Amino acid sequence: MRKIDLAYIIDDDEIIIYLTDKLLKKVEFSEKVEKFTDASAALERLKFAIELGENIPEVILFDLNMPVMNGWDFIEEFRKLKTNIPAFVFTSSIDPADKQKSFQYPEIKDFITKPLTIQKLDKILRLITE
């Protein structure tokens, strides 16, 4: 699998973070993974990186159902940054309404349901490199 430099994972469930991180490392998805249980923290981190000219992620996976700032709040803020970073919804929701809503954002490349698998990661990678 082609290795990308940096990926962000945003999920309030620490177990998900742990499991995802494990899988990404196992398949050598990216060089580095930054993990956030709070979407606002991820947003701050990204702004900071852009300002300082640091490494910015080549892909962002974010959950929808999160306290404080949920996935929808996050994508609204994220698109304001106009980064071209491909974002992926990463959720346990199988609600078609959520899926439909996510496709209204050009920033969201796909709607990935949990659990994450090697096949799904392949697809993500394909979409990024297209």
Added chain:
Amino acid sequence: MKRTEENTILDLVLRDDLKSLTEQFSILTLNSEGYFLLVGTDFKIIAFNKDFHDLYLQHFGLNVSIGDSILEFTPGERVEEVKTIYSNAFIGIVYGCEIDLPLAENKKLVFKSSYRPAYNAQKEIIGAILHSYDITGFKKLETEKDQAKRQIELDNSNFRALIDHSPDMIWSFDLNFNLINYNTLFEQYVNSAFNIKVKANQNFIEVLKDYPKRDLFQKATEVCFGGKHFKYIDHFVEGTKEIWHEINFNPIFSLESKKVTGIACISRDITEIKTNEKRLILSEKRQKQAQKIAGLGSWHFDLKTKLSSLSDEALHLFGIPASEFDYQYSSLLKHIHIDDLIIFQNAISEAVLLKKDFSLYYRIVKDDDSIVHVYTDTDFEYDDDGNAIGFYGIILDVSDRVLKEAELKKLLFLTQKHNEWLNNFTHIVSHNIRSNNNNIKSLVELLLENSESDRQLLLKMLKTSTNKLDETIYHLSEFVRFQNQNEKNYALLNLKKEIAKTTDGINQHIIKTNSTIINEVNEGTFIRVVPAFLESILMNMLTNAIKYRSPDRALILKYSCEQIEDYCVLKIEDNGIGIDLDKHRNSIFGLFKTFNGNSDSVGLGLFMTKNQVELMQGKIEIESTLGKGTIFKIYFYEKN
């Protein structure tokens, strides 16, 4: 041959003691009135009295003299007639007749004349004596009498025609109750009702022999003979049909003496009027009943007099006794709900100003403070020239409808809430189960393949996941339990006891965490709730308080209760870690909200609590200070 009083003249003529004929004639004419003429058998005039002379002089200008021939001044066409009459007298025949004497200008004189023989002393006929009376005046009178009689006959037949064609029975009788006049209808009626064939002059008492209302009739005649009009209503049954007659008694006055000479009666069939009247009374009665049953009143406002009139039911709706209403519009205003007064007055004044129909919902407050919801619909009333003269309308009691609508709204609201809740709940549950299941699966896989180093961490994560799954399943089972809860399941529960039951249930846990429970709810506080909901709410509140207790101090949880308007408000106060409401106020009761990164939480508790409270018409409020504690206020609606 007529024998008249002139025979006495004849007798006079025959007296022996008078010598000459002319002498006898003079004596005859002296004592008698009229025109006398003595004519010889040669038609020459022998003698005449002064009146005869003057008659011819006056009317024809003829100076009649003795020796003139009567044929000379007889009109040609009558000469033969005169000759015959006189010739008869000359042979001893006495003759009487009426003769005309034509005058100028179509006038004529009429005479009653007698012709008789004139005898000399030897009883020989020497001529004839004519004796005439002027009966012109008498004749004229007779003619007039004839005409009058004809007129009366005509009038009488007109009168007959009139009374015979009248739809009323008409008859009259004199002071002795003898019938004077009657029409065919009367005749037919008496015949059919009393089996009597009436005729003029018949005594009316006989007809009345079988009349049931004789007493009333007697009274009527007494009053009427006294010169006054009288009437009464006769009511009887003919077969299956009820009949009403109005009988009028009018005195007949004589023209000369102005005294009552009889009575004229007119009996009118008023069955139709009576039936309509009865029908009208019945329909009014029914309308009143219908208005009462329907809770429908009617009212009318006269633009000219500014007076309002209201039907009994309308007054009833306003709570005004019919006897106390003064027809003033302002008296109604006192009874209109203060919040509706302006729209009511605006509607009326706009209607008066613009002559516009209107309809309106408003509330009436009765003296006993009960409220009636009413609907008014009005139409304008115009006179023949198209000018608005008033408006009339209905007042309909729509209280039932309004209450039912409110009930329906409430039900709809509850159903919507319930559906929303169901939706969200299924969403959460499926999400929770799926995500925890996934996690567990992945963790187990990792445990099976991984090295020892991560084993402890993986097992800890596995425990968290199974706990979450367990809690979700707990809520799911609770949910299944609530499925059958509805309004029928309300019960009156003692709040203090219910709280104690909850705390007793997890007493071990309370002791273990060193928590203190203070139950300050009054022992007499009862609330109407769905018992399963209350149990769930109290349990959630309690476990939340323990879950989010401060790591720095033991939990002190205080329950108290106060009355706010229609609610019994349960206050649950803790000294836990608190929540930053600036950040979480809008999301605290929403889906999947867990705070403070507490991994034990699945975010269903407060969501369930809020929905249960709302399903019971209540509400929940939160006050919190980060690091100090939280106060939940649960409002239980009392009127369930």
